[in-house]
Amino acid sequence: MSYTKARKSDKRKFHRAKAQSKNNFGRGFRKGRAKSNLDLEQIVNRVGRGPRETDSFSPARSFQELNLDAKLKENITKMGFVNPTEIQEKTLKPEIRGRDLVGVANTGTGKTAAFLIPIIDQLTNGKPFSSLVIVPTRELALQVEKEFKCLTNGMGLYSASFIGGTSVGRDVHRLRRRHHLIIGTPGRLMDLTKRKALNLQDFSVLILDEFDRMLDMGFVNDIKKIVGGMKYRRQTMLFSATTDKTQKSLIDTLLTNPINISVGPTTNAAARINQDLIKVPKGGDKFNMLLDLVSGSEYERVLIFAETKRLVDKVSQRLNKSGVSAALIHGNKSQNYRIQALDKFRKGKVQVLVATDVAARGIDVDNVTHVINYEKPQTLDSYIHRIGRTGRAGKAGKAVTFVN
Ligand code: ADP
Numbered sequence: 001m002s003y004t005k006a007r008k009s010d011k012r013k014f015h016r017a018k019a020q021s022k023n024n025f026g027r028g029f030r031k032g033r034a035k036s037n038l039d040l041e042q043i044v045n046r047v048g049r050g051p052r053e054t055d056s057f058s059p060a061r062s063f064q065e066l067n068l069d070a071k072l073k074e075n076i077t078k079m080g081f082v083n084p085t086e087i088q089e090k091t092l093k094p095e096i097r098g099r100d101l102v103g104v105a106n107t108g109t110g111k112t113a114a115f116l117i118p119i120i121d122q123l124t125n126g127k128p129f130s131s132l133v134i135v136p137t138r139e140l141a142l143q144v145e146k147e148f149k150c151l152t153n154g155m156g157l158y159s160a161s162f163i164g165g166t167s168v169g170r171d172v173h174r175l176r177r178r179h180h181l182i183i184g185t186p187g188r189l190m191d192l193t194k195r196k197a198l199n200l201q202d203f204s205v206l207i208l209d210e211f212d213r214m215l216d217m218g219f220v221n222d223i224k225k226i227v228g229g230m231k232y233r234r235q236t237m238l239f240s241a242t243t244d245k246t247q248k249s250l251i252d253t254l255l256t257n258p259i260n261i262s263v264g265p266t267t268n269a270a271a272r273i274n275q276d277l278i279k280v281p282k283g284g285d286k287f288n289m290l291l292d293l294v295s296g297s298e299y300e301r302v303l304i305f306a307e308t309k310r311l312v313d314k315v316s317q318r319l320n321k322s323g324v325s326a327a328l329i330h331g332n333k334s335q336n337y338r339i340q341a342l343d344k345f346r347k348g349k350v351q352v353l354v355a356t357d358v359a360a361r362g363i364d365v366d367n368v369t370h371v372i373n374y375e376k377p378q379t380l381d382s383y384i385h386r387i388g389r390t391g392r393a394g395k396a397g398k399a400v401t402f403v404n
């Protein structure tokens with residue numbers, strides 16, 4: 001896809017579609033089979049084609065040239081990071097200075113390291129403190145913890161993640177030791193707080209990753225309670241690829257004199273994702289169309305989204321029967337099952353992962369070649385996050401959405 005500058009009329013269409021998708025369907029994770037009337041024709045390949053793209057960004061300094069802890073820099077190099085991404089470069093200084101911050105940048109542009117690196121650097125520089133990272137899904141919590149462990153390898157810093165679907169008793173036990181970083185999903189963090197295993201007063205830094213999701217209806221009450229318990233909170237950072245204007249006043253109550261850093265268009269899907277719609281003709285066999293697609297040789301690592309858990313089960317089953325190796329992930333599966341499914345997909349043991357929106361946000365699997373929406377997502381945000389599972393870390397990706 002060639003790069004085109006978003007025209008005003010496209011932007012207007014985009015905002016109309018966004019308002020429409022929200023008014024009719026709420027946000028994400030909706031149960032049932034409500035049909036989406038998201039008008040993708042107006043959006044596809046226009047979303048995010050704003051004037052500035054991370055591709056054209058050239059950092060002032062490489063990580064090696066930055067004034068960061070030497071061991072941390074060594075770990076950054078080992079992870080294969082040479083230059084900071086734009087969001088990483090722009091947030092680094094204010095974060096190290098302790099500013100409250102809202103960071104918005106496209107999917108797959110390194111927002112995790114953007115909040116972890118400054119925290120780690122501060123930890124090497126004087127008095128220890130503890131940070132709390134709250135994320136919407138269990139898989140994302142584990143992923144953030146893994147990144148922290150890679151970045152802090154050999155530095156004597158401790159982290160743990162606390163997520164649903166695992167043993168609470170074990171979590172209570174683990175909380176007897178001090179951690180520099182805790183990552184959790186709201187439900188489990190609340191549970192551990194109520195059991196007095198987790199003491200929120202121990203944490204001075206709070207990060208909400210995927211903050212627009214964390215502040216929407218499904219999570220906001222837990223978040224408010226957690227924030228209320230963090231009496232010694234001195235720095236709060238919010239990160240996401242999407243924002244929600246209606247959350248502005250809530251965000252104002254959470255942050256003190258924040259700096260807003262927004263990279264690239266905020267109405268975004270990374271511009272390096274080539275997006276297509278496939279029309280299913282009346283009476284057409286959608287599953288066969290899907291099968292044809294994923295049988296194409298370029299469909300090496302494919303993430304397929306469907307709206308309901310039942311349909312996820314069904315599509316995965318039919319793919320396997322048709323000789324396409326597929327794993328699946330959704331909220332009704334045990335945590336062990338979910339971890340194994342994602343692991344098989346990461347390691348390339350299966351070609352396809354079929355998922356609900358539980359895998360839409362934050363999940364970083366290398367080299368996902370294609371995202372397929374077997375059904376149109378309910379909201380524009382859901383569309384942006386889903387297709388953002390491909391085209392990450394500067395790579396190209398392709399997204400295909402079936403429409404009727
Ligand atoms: P986001 O949260 O913005 O969606 P992630 O933090 O998940 O993105 O990072 C996306 C991918 O980019 C990850 O695989 C991560 O390891 C990689 N990455 C992060 N920062 C850099 C960097 N500075 N250089 C190269 N790759 C990076």
Ligand code: MG
Pocket residue numbers: 111112209362
């Ligand atoms: Mg992320």
